[in-house]
Amino acid sequence: MLLGRLLKILQLGKFYPPDMGGIERVMGDILEGMNERGFVCDVLCSHSKPKFALDITDSKARIYRTKSFGKLARTSITPQMVYFLRKFAKSYDIIHVHLPDPMANLALLLTCLDSQIIILHWHADITKQRYLLHLYKPLQTWLLKRADAIITTSPKYLEQSPFLQAYKHKCKAIPLGISCTPDNVSRPFVQKDTKTLFALGRFVSYKGFEYALSALRFLPSYRLLLGGDGPLEHDLKNLAKTLGVASQVEFLGFVADEELPRFYKSSSIFLLPSITKSEAFGLVQIEAMAHGLPVVSCAIAGSGVDWVNQNGVSGIVVPPKDPKAIADAVLEIAKDYERFSQNARKRFLEHFTKNQMLDSLQNLYLELMKNSIEGGGQITSCGYNTRFLSSSYKARCA
Incomplete structure (x- = not known):
């Protein structure tokens, strides 16, 4: 050495x-x-x-x-x-x-x-x-x-x-x-009936958060925790009102690293609706998997996002810019939540x-x-x- x-x-x-x-x-x-x-x-x-x-x-x-x-x-x-x-x-x-x-x-x-x-x-x-x-x-x-x-x-x-x-x-x-710390080790499967979605990132165009908001129209019993800030914050808040889903969304603002574990633990499914290869990997996906959260992400041409999230295993991969597909994926995961959650955690431990x-x-x-x-x-x-x-x-x- x-x-x-x-x-x-x-x-x-x-x-x-x-x-x-x-x-x-x-x-x-x-x-x-x-x-x-x-x-x-x-x-x-x-x-x-x-x-x-x-x-x-x-x-x-x-x-x-x-x-x-x-x-x-x-x-x-x-x-x-x-x-x-x-x-x-x-x-x-x-x-x-x-x-x-x-x-x-x-x-x-x-x-x-x-x-x-x-x-x-x-x-x-x-x-x-x-x-x-x-x-x-x-x-x-x-x-x-x-x-x-x-x-x-x-x-x-x-x-x-x-x-x-x-x-x-x-x-x-x-x-x-990422680190496998006491804050993101295995979680008990008490969240499978929790209808709380979590998404996180800069409020910029390639993140595609407008499609996550639009998906809530097909998920009336779900709420979305949306963490982050950026130039599109005002537009996203207005869009939530226009779509009639403002009551289902909680805008968290910037979330410090030390605060993230509690939001992962209080959620059941993570959304990564990014739409371009500017999202090359999606580090937040592996944070979610570390907490046992299945992921809904998009199949972006030229990006590694849908390699990180293995379709049908650690979550579901959908076409970009498709709110209905995002909603359908959430409902599909909910039907077999424990399997998806276990597989998400397993994929994190094996690769990330x-x-x-x-x-x-x-x-x-x-x-x-x-x-x-x-x-x-x-x-x-x-x-x-x-x-x-x-x-x-x-x-x-x-």
């Missing part, structure tokens, strides 16, 4: 907790998990504020938050990221980049890292900002060619992403995973735990280091290839 203990990893991403999103949560889990396993894992990201900050975690990990000058097409503009990457990137063995993030991509190009291992964590294709993609595509192609390995979050996304087909030989599917994700990442890190050693360079007494060592590590391993 000496190799793993000494390995230095730098994650690049848009933001980092407490600036939360699905990717940021994954970055946090990787940082904490890898440092617990004896690796050195730090983060370089953009700050959500116009200033630089350096945070040191309890595990002594460093979070470099570079000054942001605002956003362009959802991309944080932070030239400082280039400066810091050029300053200390060569002291790391592996650069683990979370995409899509054009700023991190540009920083890598300008840093000219010839010897470091670069891993791309391909969370999603760029789908909405087509004009940005037109400008960004040459940079993206360079990074795909330069990468030593590419991680996708599901086998389906790997098979269907048009950008990855020429690079499948260096791609690996590693599903996202945090330790499974970390095990796969650790194996990939060590495999890439092993290949780099076999590929040339002078081998130190620690078993490192000198091509991938900072001067401080060379001295320690001399």
Whole structure:
């Protein structure tokens, strides 16, 4: 384990907790998990504020938050990221980049890292900002060619992403995973007659929450707990009134992570009505499964959402933008609730735990280091290839 203990990893991403999103949560889990396993894992990201900050975690990990000058097409503009990457990137063995993030991509190009291992964590294709993609595509192609390995979050996304087909030989599917804590361990089957649905996410167009609201017209005895906030909040509340289902909906507002377990436990079925591949995985699905909640999700072309939720097993997959199909799926699950609930929990435990994700990442890190050693360079007494060592590590391993 000496190799793993000494390995230095730098994650690049848009933001980092407490600036939360699905990717940021994954970055946090990787940082904490890898440092617990004896690796050195730090983060370089953009700050959500116009200033630089350096945070040191309890595990002594460093979070470099570079000054942001605002956003362009959802991309944080932070030239400082280039400066810091050029300053200390060569002291790391592996650069683990979370995409899509054009700023991190540009920083890598300008840093000219010839010897470091670069891993791309391909969370999603760029789908909405087509004009940005037109400008960004040459940079993206360079990074795909330069990468030593590419991680996708599901086998389906790997098979269907048009950008990855020429690079499948260096791609690996590693599903996202979450902690199996006392708050989300097995739950008693006292909820099967509870007619409470739960949905959660940013109130933006691709989430498709309007179709969940419309489904309530066919489910008069059900209520919906809808957590989140965002630019469409006012529109969704007005829609609920227009549809005549306002009395069936409770808008929860933003729900903090520590509050989520009680909403999962008070609900019986989880809805993920997202309609485009901007929803590439649906991390909230595995949170629901961890609590034994069956899931109703949509079959989105090119997305891994319907791979995560196995149709007829952990829940039911329906066509996008179909409120009646959502309602029918809810009623179908209710007929055999205990089986769906048990299967949802089982699928979580078999595929989506945090330790499974970390095990796969650790194996990939060590495999890439092993290949780099076999590929040339002078081998130190620690078993490192000198091509991938900072001067401080060379001295320690001399």
